[in-house]
Structure formats: C-alpha cells, structure tokens
Amino acid sequence: MPKTNYKKLEEKLTYQRKNVWEEMGDKDKKAAMEFNEGYKDFLNNAKVEREAVKQGIAIAQRAGFKNITEVKTLKTGDKIYAINRDQNILFGVIGKDLAKDGFSLLMSHIDNPRLDLKVNPLYEDSGLVYFKTHYYGGIKKYQWPTIPLALHGVVMLANGKKIEITIGEKEEDPIFMITDLLPHLGKDQLKKTLEEGVTAEELNIVIGSIPVADKKIKEKIKLAILEILNKEYGLTEGDFVSSELHAVTASKARDLGFDRSLVAAFGHDDRVCAYSSLLALLDSKNKERTQLCFWVDREEIGSEGNTSAQSIWIENIIAEILEKSGQPVDFKNIYQVLEKSQAISADVTAAYDPDYKEVHDARNAAYIGCGVALEKYTGHRGKYNSSEASPEYVQKLRAIFDAQKIIWQTGGLGKVDFGGGGTIAMYLAKRNLDVVDMGVGVLNMHAPMEIVSKADVYQSYRAYQAFFEKM
Template sequence: MSTSKTLASVLLLCLPLALFAQEAIPSDTGTVAAKSAWLELTPEQKTEVMRFAEPYKDYLRHAKSAALSAATLAALAQQSGFTPFTSPSQVKSGARLIINNRDRAIAFVVIGSDPIETGSRVIAAHEDSPHINLKSRPVIQAPGSVALFKTTLYGGLKKYQWSNLPLALVGRIDTVDGRHLQVNIGFAPGDPVFVIADSAPHSDSQLRTRTYTQVLGGEEMNPVAGSIPGDHSTVAQQVMETLRQRFNIHDEDLVSAELELVPATQPADVGLDLGLTGSWGQDDKLSSYVASRAILDLKGTPRKTALAYITNFEEVGSPNNTGAGSQFLDTLFTELVDAQKPPATDLAVRNALRNADVLSADCNDGVNPLFPQNSEASNAAVVGYGVAIKRYGAGFDPNSEFTARILRVLDQNHIAWQTQTPRVEVGGGGTIGGFLSLRNMEVLDVGIPLLSMHAPYEMSSKVDLWSFYRLMSAFYAME
C-alpha cells in the first residue's frame, strides 16, 4: 500500500474521534459547547471541582446497596438540619423534611413560600445499581470440593465482567423471631471475599465458541463461598453452619433475606491528572447523591417547594412499593397539599402534580475511547463536556418550552452542557421520567456520561459531577 493510501486510511479511522474534538460553535451562543468543560474553569473553580468529588467518593464507600444509600443520605440530611416528617404541622415555609419510604427509597423536601399546589421543583433519581442477588436457598456443593452461592442477576450487566472479581456480601436478614440483622462482609480489613471462578486458558477449548454476552451463563454466576469440609459434613453444610452461627439464624431466615453481592472495591481517582472518579454503582448513585446534596445545600426558603425524590428498583423497571412506579410520590404530594390546604381534594393534588417541574436525573453512556463507532458523533455525550440533555424522540421528550427553560438556566449560570441521543436502532435506555410524566408532571431527562457504564467499575468526570450539581442547585432555586 502506498504512503498516501496509508495516510488516508489512518485519517479515516481517526475521523470519529476528530469529530468529537472539533470546536464548531462558541459556547456563548447558547448552543452546546464543543470543547471540554475543564478548559472553561478558573484555577479556583478547578480546586472546587476536585474538592467536591471527595465527599461523593465517601458516599460511594458507604452506599453499597439502595438501603445503605438511603441511610447514608438520611444521615447527611440530618446533619444539614433536615428532620423526619411525622406531622402535618411541620409543613411550613422553610421547613426541611425527610420522608423515608421503607428504608429503601427516600425524599427530601424544602417547603417553599408558595403553596405546593401552584408548583414545585422536583429532581428524581434512583439509588439502585446492577448487582447479584443470593437465592433463597443460597448454598450448594459443587465439583472441585467447594461450596458456591447460588445467585440471580439484578439489572443489565455483562456477566463475564463479574468473574475473577472480589465480591462483598451486603444486605439484611429479618428473622422469623423479629430481629433485624445487617450483613456487610468483604469491605473491612481481614474480611473474606467471594469470587466467581473463571476457566483457565489451559483447559477452556470447549468454551471458546461462546459469544460475547454468553461467556458465562446466568446459572454459572455462582461465587465460591467456602472450601473446608467437616469431618462428617460437606463444604456446603459447613458454610451453612457458619452462616447460622455467625448471625444466629435458622435456614428459613435466609428465605426472607435481602442479600446482594457487589464488587469489593472502593472509589479511587482514575488517571494521572485525577480527573475521573472510578467506582461501582455510579449509575445511579451519582445522581442520587448530587440531587440530595443540592437540596441539602439550598439556602433560605425558595419560592417553590424543592423536592429530591430518590427511588429504588429502576434497573429492573421501577416495580415494587419503593420504585417510581409506586404511589409513594402521589401520597407525598397529597400529604403536603393536605397540610397546607386541608382537606386535600383530588383536584388540588392533581394540580400540584401538573404544576411540578421535574428533572429526571440518570447517568448515560459516554463516547467510548475504544469503541467510538457505538455512538453517533454529532449527538453523543462526551465525558468531561458537562451535563447531558437527553433527547430520545418518539414521544419521550418534554415539550420544547420546558426544555428551553432548562437550557436558559444552564446558560445563565454558565454551566457546561451537551446533548445525548443514542444511535438509531442500536440501543439506548430510559429512566424513571416516564412514571412522572404519566402523573402529568413536566419532565426532562438529564444526566452525565459514564465510561464502562453498568460495569463493576464505572468512571465519571469530576467536572461533569460538579456541573450537574450546579444545574440542580440552580433548578431548585428557579423562579
């Protein structure tokens, strides 16, 4: 091949990346900026960006499940002066309230000076993340003289990514005799971990025809739980006996347990420049933290009531009584309306929902540096370029006037932003915004891009995190 043809081939291969790097339109025109948000920061702002990421990483160290996330956020709220909602008499202008939904979902409210029926500012996110659950009968004896945990999968994950990875066991056991036990094994120094064993390259020839998504089957996602047999018992029997003794439980107590296997890793900075945060569970604990942090930091009394709504079970469709498909939010609005203008009529509650402005916050995948062809260059979100305004089309977008209002907030506050639309007929994703739109609320989907989304270790940009926080803070205070 000639030198000119070789050069031409290289240029063609680089073309998608070049499209992302171009500076097409200046950001001050109100059109999406085509350069990194890092380049717009003052030295003081860059220091603030780096500082803001530290408590976020600390939250991720504790929020290893939806329940642990809710508990962590509730503790932060109480430190910020929020109090649990127990009586309608608390609903007064400036009140800062915590509404707990079964310890697995939560809402934070700052009561505005205007009646909630006239409008509110709601940010909704979900705090669950892809993981592996234990089955009700969780321990089996396996070939090779080991015991395995039997599992089911939660959320959209690539199964092969979870093998050869140290896993921790977290969750709760509620016993038949009325005790509530917390389980957290794998994070403390000296704790054991659990590992799904891969096949060695010396003996895996029969497995090499498996396809990309089927390297491991669903019933093969079983980590090693133990390896020492008893004198007169199998390894599996010994593991069960260890569980009984450690938690003082009976076998039937495991039927009602909620036990999850999650990566036994902790957050860390990624890259020599420390610009990215790496951690499991950023989708969508990231949005849950930022939405909560923004309302906890809200100063004074806003004109419109501000509400952070942190839900569960989004990764499996938002079912159950702590998911966005439940009536928890309807009940919450009814209680607030009733406290301000008793009795709460059906029409008043419907008006309150209709007049609510909502940001449905959820992370999205960013342009992958190894596979840029998976994204559509002109509309894909890029890590480090700011908040992503999601435009799905097909009836999933809000009306144009609400989108324009949010863009105005972004531009007036000089917050970096971009757009996100998946490639047509390639893939995509949704979030909880549809459940809120069904209530006649005005909803726009927003997020920030991640690398390795839904993997055991996701990466987010610190400048995107900070930009997201600034948008949410401005939205809560929006007139």
C-alpha cells in the same frame, strides 16, 4: 460593505461542546475536586439501596432535616424527609404555597446492576460451597467472574430480628468470587459469543471449603458454612427466604488517571445523580417554591414495585405535605399540584467511547469532561418507552443554565437502531409534569466498575442547584 468576521460568526451560530477543565478557573477546579471527595465517601458507604437511604438520612439530618412522621404541621422553610420501606426516600424543603405554585423536583434512582442471592442459594459441590445468584438489571455476565465480591443486605430471622450484613469491604474481611475457566481448557468457551460465554447459572459465588469434622454428615462443608453464619448472625438456611442479599464489587471508589480527573467506582449509575441532587437541595437558596428530591428503587428492572417511580407512594407523600401545610387534600388537588410542577429525571447517560465508535452518534452523544448532559428524550429505536421534553421546557432550562454559566451538553444513548434505554422520566410524564433527563456521562455503564469525570459530577451539582433556585 464590512468584511465578515467568520470566526465570531461561527462562535455565535454553531453549537460547540466545551471542555469543563478548560473553562473552570482554579477556584472551581478545587471545588470540583473537593466535591468528589464527599461523593466517593458516599459511594463507599452506599453500595445498595438501603445503605444509600441511610447515608442520605445522615447527610440530611446534619443539615437540619426532620422525619416527616415527627412533624405535625409544615411551614415555609421547613426541611423534611420521608422514608418508604427503607429503600425509597424523599427530601423536601417546603415553599410558600405548594397548591398554587407546584414544586421543583429532582428524581434519581439508587439501585444498580448487581448479583442477588437466590431464595435457596447455598449448595455444596466437589469440595466447595457456593451461593447461587440471580442477576439484577442489565449486566454483561462475563464481567463478573474473577473479581472480588462483597456481600451486602439484610436477613429477617424466623424470630423477627433484622440482621444487617456487610462482608468484604474491610481489609480484614474475607471476599467472595465467581470462578472462570483457564485459557488452556477454554477452547470451546472462547468460541462462544460474549453473551453465551458465561451463563446466568454459572454465576455461582465461592464461599468456603473446610468441612466439619464428622464423616457421618453428607454435606460437611455446607454445614460448616451454616455453622459460621449461625454463630455470627444467628442465621439458619431457612432464613435465606426472608433475606435480601446482594453481591457487589468489593472495591472502593478510586481516583483514575495521573491527573486524578476521573472516578472509578461501583454504582455511579445512578448514585452520582442521587448524591449531586441531594447536595444541590441542601445548598439551594430558594425559599419561595417547594423543592423535592426523590430517590427511587427498581429503575434497573423497569421501575416495577412499591419503592419505584411507578409507586403511588409519590402521590401519597405529596398529599401528606399538603395536609400538614394546611392545604386541601383530594385526588384533583394532588394532580393539579403535579401539573404545575417541573422535574428533572436525574439519571446518567452513556459517554462517547472512542474504542466503540460504531455504536455512538458522535454528534449527539455526551462526552466525558464536557459537562452535565441534557437528553431531550431517551427510549429506543422509534422513541419507544420514552418521554420527550417540550421545546418550551427545554428553553427554560437552557436559559437558566446559560445565565448561571453551567457547562452542559446534549446527550443521547447510541445510534438509533443499536439499542437505547428508558428512564424514570416517562413515569413522571404520566403524572403530567414537565420533565427532562439530565445527568452525568458514564463509561463502562452497568459494569462492576464504572467511570465518570469529576468535572461532570460537579457540573451536575451546579445544574441541579440552579434548577432549584431559578425554576
């Protein structure tokens, strides 16, 4: 009886993660580095949803995509995009028969945790003027004081004029900041838990300190700031009620590490998957089946709202594509198309952090540098608030990725009873699509600066392209 080669048997029978850098050749390593240069540029110009939509349109238009409102009929190979309220966008390449074949869909979200200005944010106190904020999404509040902040967003003036604002990104711009106690006076603060150390009502942004030269005015500094805003933008205090202004990290996406293998930036969650999915659509060579790339909003607060994954705009835009393709449009037909379709919820996951081993399931976590992560289900504790991909669908994806030599791994969001989180996958599942979560592992998720591996970013792009071409 021949002696068993247990080394080969181990390689054949066991699941082992692979380090992407060890698996890639020089050509792929160079391609990964170049891909991430484009990604960093996208991040620097897309810190809030409206900016991401603008950047996506610019990328798509360079590739020949047209606004669906400018197109009367659609045929195989046509490339279109559709915009919903400037915060939600679809990119699509039309296949041969949408009604018969369904579509392949990548859906990601372009919102991320940050600080939003309150409706009446401006106030003066003790020689300083502040903006009051309301945090958006899941943040650790103690991470936001003492870091440089930039202001992004839009204001609709009383006369109907829209003003776009970006302050704090250029070297010559001022920045803004939330204060914190010095250690010498922080004895009681330091006794509090991290959750209690900085409260939501203490996340007030310093924006100025010079008063107007008139002793008759009660709030001299506040009026001075309003004068600046009025001269620069035509804005009055009442206009804040019709504004959408966000405070975000005033830092550029930067290479991290001596080997430049990582990217530190604001907003990886989930713009890393949004960018990779759009580039995968642009580079896909599949002309047979309709391919769609959705960027949605409001995921960080439960996907509530008319620009979210729960919005019926998704059904509406599918109906428009059917109609312009000359195919029947009715309620039943739309949902039959959805039933024939497959999707990836292109969203990030938590990467294993060796400094916090106690919250991770080391066997089931995603690891930095080990490829794009496939999560069969998300949710929390007893699989609440999740969808779960079927074995049949996961097998199809495995076969595609292995055949295309995509380096991928499994992922999961922490130990069962330590928390967890949901994604937009559950809202696609409600529409009866096959769907699974697949994205990039992130360190510092939801922090003002997050970390991803360039190798994982590149593998996500390759996986998404393979999904479009082979599904």
